[in-house]
Amino acid sequence: MSHFRWYGTMLYAGQVLSTYTPTPLPWHYALTWASITTPVLYLVGLAIAFGLLVRQLIRRGGRLYKGEDEWQDLLFWGLGAGPFLAIIALHAVVYNGWRQLYFAYPPLLLLALQGLLAAWHWQPWNAVRAWWQPAVAFTVTISLVSVASKIAQLHPLENLYFNTLAGAHPELRYEYDYWGLGSRQGLQWIVRHDTRSTIRVSTNMYATCFFAYNLLPPAERKRLLLSRQPNKLTDYSLQSFYAESRGHTEVGTLVYSLRVEEEQRRVLDIYRLRQPIVLTPAN
Known part of the structure; x- marks a missing residue:
């Protein structure tokens, strides 16, 4: 993809970017798009999973994983985060959001689930231990209901989903109906x-x-x-x-x-x- 050329204009963070010029897209283009179009709960789970990875790296003196189960997690990190890092390093051309990277979504969801499970099994201090798991279950339920409700409101234009991180009226700052499905x-x-x-x-x-x-x-x-x-x-x-x-x-x-x-x-x-x-x- 680093040698692929696409010529057009895109709206990103309120600015119209043109690929007719040799200036590369901002390095955070794909990361930002993934962050504002993925449910926040999934992002939280992914952040927890990444925190666990960093903690293991520090505790083991630079050794990432041990055992088959942990090597499976390493594979998921490679499949999920690797394409984003490649886009950044190679200045590859992506356009109209992060749709060229959707294949990385399933492994990232598995890692997010790992993070949410870690949150579920976490044993906090005694003062909050009794209500911790009910609070996690309530948060997950509210998130799922909220996302399902928004998707129902958007039908049949579910592709226009943005999360709360995008702010109000994201169509004024980001590509919106670039497929013309409306x-x-x-x-x-x-x-x-x-x-x-x-x-x-x-x-x-x-x-x-x-x-x-x-x-x-x-x-x-x-x-x-x-x-x-x-x-x-x-x-x-x-x-x-x-x-x-x-x-x-x-x-x-x-x-x-x-x-x-x-x-x-x-x-x-x-x-x-x-x-x-x-x-x-x-x-």
Whole structure:
């Protein structure tokens, strides 16, 4: 991946980064993305597991592991953390989040589970020992319910999940719907609110919008004509919200905005470029 080139722009920490220049991405790009899109409970478990690793390293005078079980943990650390270290060391090109590293997620989850189990079996001082395990169980339950609730709210756009570390309105600082998965809901809104037999729609994400178009029923597809750029015959402009759309000039009238969660995070906007013409029969 260090020799792979991808050219485009990305929104990261409120700044638009361009891979058209030789300047490498910040070394913490992938780490930050993993941290703000992974449930906080998993991050806590992973931090505990890493703390146990450091403690073992200090107590054993630099010797990492002994025994087959501990060598298995070393394998998981290599599979989970190794790709991130390689990205940093080789200045490899990653883009639109950390999706090129999703294969590292399972071993990291196993390590996080190890950390949570260590927290469960920890024997604190007598004053808190009686309620320690119930407190851990309560925390885990609340976290699981919270994540499940947020995923349910986002459906069918679960890919837009961010944890609390991302802060309010992460769509203003990070790549959001870069897959354009909200396009289907946008097209559905258009065909349900415009009764004309032919509707011309332009979009800033043509490829993903075309895939969404093919998921519609045949009768609805027949009414839609998609294009990459608006022209004088275009009826609607569908604008997905991601880095390259930040400079979009809002033309026409905003008629629909797809937003998610309690914060009303912006996913896409639909602008009407031409007012529908209603023909009245002659007397």
